Amino acid sequence: MLKVEDLSVSFGGVRALQNVNFEVHKHEVLGLVGPNGAGKTTSFNVLSGVVKPVSGTVTYDGHDILKSSMHQRVTYGIGRTFQIPQPMHELTVRENLIVAQRFGRPDGKVKQDRIDEILESVNLSHKSESDAATELALTERKALEVAKALATEPTLLMLDEVLAGLETTSKKLFMETLKKIRKQYNLSMIVIEHDIETIMNMCDRVVVFNFGQVIAEGDPEETFRNPEVVRSYTGEVLA
Numbered sequence: 001m002l003k004v005e006d007l008s009v010s011f012g013g014v015r016a017l018q019n020v021n022f023e024v025h026k027h028e029v030l031g032l033v034g035p036n037g038a039g040k041t042t043s044f045n046v047l048s049g050v051v052k053p054v055s056g057t058v059t060y061d062g063h064d065i066l067k068s069s070m071h072q073r074v075t076y077g078i079g080r081t082f083q084i085p086q087p088m089h090e091l092t093v094r095e096n097l098i099v100a101q102r103f104g105r106p107d108g109k110v111k112q113d114r115i116d117e118i119l120e121s122v123n124l125s126h127k128s129e130s131d132a133a134t135e136l137a138l139t140e141r142k143a144l145e146v147a148k149a150l151a152t153e154p155t156l157l158m159l160d161e162v163l164a165g166l167e168t169t170s171k172k173l174f175m176e177t178l179k180k181i182r183k184q185y186n187l188s189m190i191v192i193e194h195d196i197e198t199i200m201n202m203c204d205r206v207v208v209f210n211f212g213q214v215i216a217e218g219d220p221e222e223t224f225r226n227p228e229v230v231r232s233y234t235g236e237v238l239a
């Protein structure tokens, strides 16, 4: 359903992505892993329309994504979170979701029922009237990021390190919440995380990036045993 072909991105002299290919199938959870600066977030930025690639094609459910506006991509069902949570200032949690929902719906209408349902799914019902920028703990800010993406009514949800920085117990609980959400809304997902255990727990398949290229992909357990993948993680230089 999502097909990325021969994607290349440059920032000045930096080749952030070089001829990257990957696919996400319907209802699949795909993990994107790799060291810092490997190009994971850049891939999300290209898919959501924040960054324009030098070359390549991306299709989603038959739509030519790179020719579509950011707003069109959202209405086609591509939703994402940002690595650094970006709540809208001076708005409550509920108001943040209303803005996201209006952006995601072709008719721009607000459906309060769906917002209530999302708040419950991410365990934020009790915080719906809190100021999103100043009154949320870290886990709650991360939950709001996921909720905002859900409010746009995605079929593909892209999560950029939403579990990173959480302590073990919150991480486990949040991971269960994400799995529940995936079933509830029948989603495909792309999950960026550094933590291998998290990826193994959540993902059906994994794609490994290093220096802007895909160096391996496949079943998570097998892929993490691949010596080239291990080397990319430990930073060992290839002989």
Ligand SMILES: Nc1ncnc2c1ncn2[C@@H]1O[C@H](COP(=O)(O)OP(=O)(O)OP(=O)(O)O)[C@@H](O)[C@H]1O
Binding pocket: 011, 014, 015, 016, 034, 035, 036, 037, 038, 039, 040, 041, 042, 043, 083
């Ligand atoms: N807007 C930008 N302008 C210039 N260079 C950028 C920009 N965004 C990313 N880069 C560069 O592109 C490369 C890939 O960055 P990217 O953020 O995609 O990595 P990442 O895999 O998400 O890393 P991390 O795990 O640290 O989040 C890096 O060299 C980064 O410095």
Ligand SMILES: [Mg+2]
Binding pocket: 040, 041, 042, 083
């Ligand atoms: Mg990143």
